[in-house]
Amino acid sequence: MKLTTPHLLGIKDLQSSDIRLILDTALQFKEVLQRPIKKVPSLRDITVVNLFFENSTRTRISFELAERRLGADVVNFSASASSVTKGETMLDTVNNILSMKVDMVVVRHSASGAPHFLAKHIPAAIINAGDGINEHPTQALLDAFSIEQATGLLEGKKVAIVGDIMHSRVALSNIYLLTKMGAEVTVVGPPTLIPKYIDQAFNIKVSYNLKETLQWCDVANVLRIQLERQNQPLFSSLREYNLAYGITRKLLDNLQKEIVIMHPGPVNRGVELDSDVADGKNSIILQQVENGVAVRMACLYLLADRGGEHN
């Protein structure tokens, strides 16, 4: 049993058996992270470069911890402090790094498709850590892992994805993953932030009514409003967004059931989530971050098999 793909470019390319393999392997790594010494030597012979052409806190730290806890050698690269500012192309940059014997590349880029481009041109295993508005596969995998930890197997679960669907790579990766694993998905948000025809493209439901959707779902994955990706105003003000689509304690208390609240971070407190919801009993936001390291260890472990061939 191994992954059917040599890279992790998107959930789109994975089979449901790949997803199951990653989630099962992550469970064993979660146990490793509870040990007094949270480190195993499986990737001692592997060097990983973290190429971040776009800012990140959680994802970069999470990948770096995952790599170090597998015993890999780690090189970090951030575009703002590199020769990219002198006009070097991405391919030249990466080829220069690879000539120093690097086996795996974790890449985040603001251009959709950047990791796919690298996978075509360089002989290393590529992991997509977020590309533009396309995919963020490890986030969807850690979301799935966290849902299963909180509520059991994904199959048949009702998951609402709330907010800025249009600009969210987290939403797209989650939709691919959840539908492949047999969960039901409804996206909910203002019409300007939900792409037209998305329900027909993915076999999911669209709703513009937050309260109804929350009453329907088992899990609500709440997305960040991505002001940096909006080049025109898509709602009148953050205050108005909060009134219509922000999740408040009162809203949750009025439901006839308990639901799980997730958020990929960083949270805009008082916009998509109120503080007493983000920090409340329904929230598994910090467990998501904790699970992220185990899930990324699983991805690196399963993909490193190919990395070794290039030594």
Next chain:
Amino acid sequence: MKTILTEQQISLIIKRLAFEILENNLALENTVIIGLQPRGVYLSDKIVDALKQILGGKAVNYGLLDITFYRDDVRSGLLLPNKTDIPFTIQAKKVVLIDDVLYTGRTIRAALDALLDFGRPKKVELCVLIDRRFSRELPIHPDYTGRVIDSSISQKVIVRWKEKDPATEVIITQ
């Protein structure tokens, strides 16, 4: 193919191993038992049952250890991990590791490395059902042995358990 041990012999050996472990670890006061995943667990389950029976139902600290992440042949093909479950501390405890076959010694080397990530045991002992004594590649020796077998590298020794195989027996291929 030849049967080396029958089910009846194996069940007698398991009782003997349990008594031998108790002889050196009276009442298991400061001793924990750890079975190696995946195949050693069938044996360790049975030894722990025997220990409990001898001790009159007293609880035994019993854990499972998977050594996949510590193997020295990780790049020879993808290996998938099994569950590790050690719900107690091994710090300053005596540990009895249990596996079905001791062959090259490489699995036990990996197990010792894995074990040390859980703490610093006072002592580690090794209990195996089969010791293929002329095949060792590392200086590792068992403390409790079911049966010693002199076999060549071309032969295979297979321990079968009726929980997952057709019968409980130990066989050797020619």
